[in-house]
Amino acid sequence: MTRLHVDLCVIGAGSGGLSVAAGAVQMGARVTLIEGAKMGGDCLNFGCVPSKALLAAARAGKDHAAAMAHVAEAIAAIAPHDSEERFTALGCTVIRAFARFTSPREVEAGGTRITARRFVIATGARPAIPKIPGLDTVPFLTNETLFDPGPRPGHLLILGGGPLGVEMAQAHRQLGCAVTVIEASRILGREEPELAALVIDRLRAEGVTLIEGASAIRAGREGEAVTLALADGRSVTGTHLLLATGRVPALEALDLPAAGIETEGGRVKSDARLRTTNRRVFAIGDATSARQFTHLAGYHAGLVVRQALLALPARARADHIPRVTYTVPELAHIGLTEAEARERHGKSLTVITLPFSETDRAVTDAAGPGLVKLMVHRGRPVGVGIAGPQAGELIAPWALALTARLKLSVMASTVLPYPTLSEVSKRAAGTYFSGKLFDNAWVRRVVRAVQRVVP
Known part of the structure; x- marks a missing residue:
């Protein structure tokens, strides 16, 4: 040895x-x-790289075979680095x-x-393979096999309505597949409900069938088809089954x-x-x-x-780690959700929501619906959620703010190019201060006094 x-x-x-x-x-x-x-592990071979490549190819209007070829090309291009x-x-x-x-x-x-x-x-x-009676008798896909070459699914059943489930639902629907997502609780249940709703509405508008609050209790086959029996008495049948039930x-x-x-x-x-x-x-x-x-x-x-x-000290934090779901619209979050922030900070928490329509760039680009949700405690952001175009990019300055524990005034006073979608974050920060400056009796008295005294 x-x-x-x-x-x-x-x-x-x-x-x-x-x-x-x-x-x-x-x-x-x-x-x-x-x-x-x-x-390269999961990210290169079965996760971030192939899933985002498939999403991009589907949005570009490629057919299934071309989309899968693009996935393989993306992996091959990045593989030498790993x-x-x-x-x-x-x-x-x-x-x-x-x-x-x-x-x-x-x-x-x-x-x-x-x-x-x-x-x-x-x-x-x-x-993670769920313990569902009969699952061992049916063929199923996971993220480790989904991107293997093969025919386009006719009707893809996706068990799990988290980020992977909804991303792959949208991609396969755009590739021409019928898609049904089954989620035991709530689709994108970890996210802010009003932000997740923008993604859910888009999926439904594109023709994805979403079933919430119904767990799968049995799996079986009908000829070449896969069938899932649900706890509410319904059953769904498809040509392929993707397990997106976590890892x-x-x-x-x-x-x-x-x-x-x-x-x-x-x-x-x-x-x-x-x-x-x-x-x-x-x-x-x-x-x-x-x-x-x-x-x-x-x-x-x-x-x-x-x-x-x-031999230097270091301690891991978790409050500044962002996450993004790469659907259209994208959904990004960092820090605490509103529920988490209210539990921690109580009445001292301020919550601000601002639609993308408040920014001129969203109007000029006809960018579609979008929303920023900002949680502020004593002048510092403690959580931010964004749903809309480029949300994964727009979360970046908030990642900096939470990492450095910056005051919200830094974002509010930052000069941004006009017109850009980034202004929606600055406007949300400014909204926090506008309530303290405008329609404030004390501020009005100070302003009147200054105008009388200062020549």
């Missing part, structure tokens, strides 16, 4: 693991990177095998035993007990520094967080490099 002694061993070559490995090796550390499946060859050239030792811990300081992978000063678990997540951390192969690493709720248990119960081991991204975003894994990677390579 080959033995390696390194400074840092990274398990998982998804977005988080690649960021740690690239940063560490370029700073002079001896790094081993282990990946048992595809380099490849084994690139990381080997950077100086990493790359092992293409699944890793398992053999002790608190060692892992074994592909006939090699690696001893390291620090380890990083960055194994990502896999699709669970991929930890099975690691033998975490051998390393003294505990789990909690199916995830690696970690503290604010992202350390596990084995102080030599960090966990990042989907392996440890309920918020499963590529950008969160990248943020975690930076914190680990800071600690493991430079």
Whole structure:
């Protein structure tokens, strides 16, 4: 058996693991990177890249075959950046095998035993398969198989009305498929209801059938068709079934007990520094967080490099992590929802909503409906939701504001080019102050006094 002694061993070559490995090796550390499946992980192969490529192709009017070709081209174009060859050239030792811990300081992978000063678990997540009677008797798709070459679905059933479910519903409807989404609670239930409503209305207008508040209790086949029986007595039948019911951390192969690493709720248990119960081991991204975003894994990677390579303190935050659903209209959010903010701040919370129609650019572009929702506590934004064109881009300055804990006055006083959609955020911030300045008896008295006294 080959033995390696390194400074840092990274398990998982998804977005988080690649960021740690690239940063560490370029700073002079001896790094081993282990990946048992595809380099680039979920984001490149089954997640962000293919799903956004499919959405773009569908909106561009491509047919199903051309859209799937575009997906493959997008993955192929980005893959070299995440490849084994690139990381080997950077100086990493790359092992293409699944890793398992053999002790608190060692892992074994592909006939090699690696001893390291620090380890990083960055194994990502896999699709969660619900326990529905009969599901094992029917063919189904997940995000890991949806983008494989194949014929266009005639009628796609999507179980799950979260971001993946609604994105793929809109894309496949635009590709000419009949689409039905089944959600046990509320479509986009994590989002602000009035913002989610803009997306839901658009989906229905495009012909997507949305079923809310009805869980699937049984799956079966009718010839080549797939049928789902629902708890409310209805049944739905389609040619294909996509499971969009969430993802669970991929930890099975690691033998975490051998390393003294505990789990909690199916995830690696970690503290604010992202350390596990084995102080030599960090966990990042989907392996440890309920918020499963590529950008969160990248943020975690930076914190680990800071600690493991430079011995500098670092603590993870969650209040400044944005999320985006890439439908038309887009839906973006950062920080607290209104319900969360009211629970935390009570009567001292101010909530402002502003339609996109308040900005001239939205009018000139006939941009369609849009809405900004702003939660403010004592002059600082604590949560922002945006539904409308380019919401994923418009959330960016709010991400800066919450990261730096800026006062709302900074946004209100920022000079923006005219006309741009970005003005909707500035106008929302200005609305907070306008109530304090205009129609305010005290301000009026001050103004009258100044006019009398100052020549």
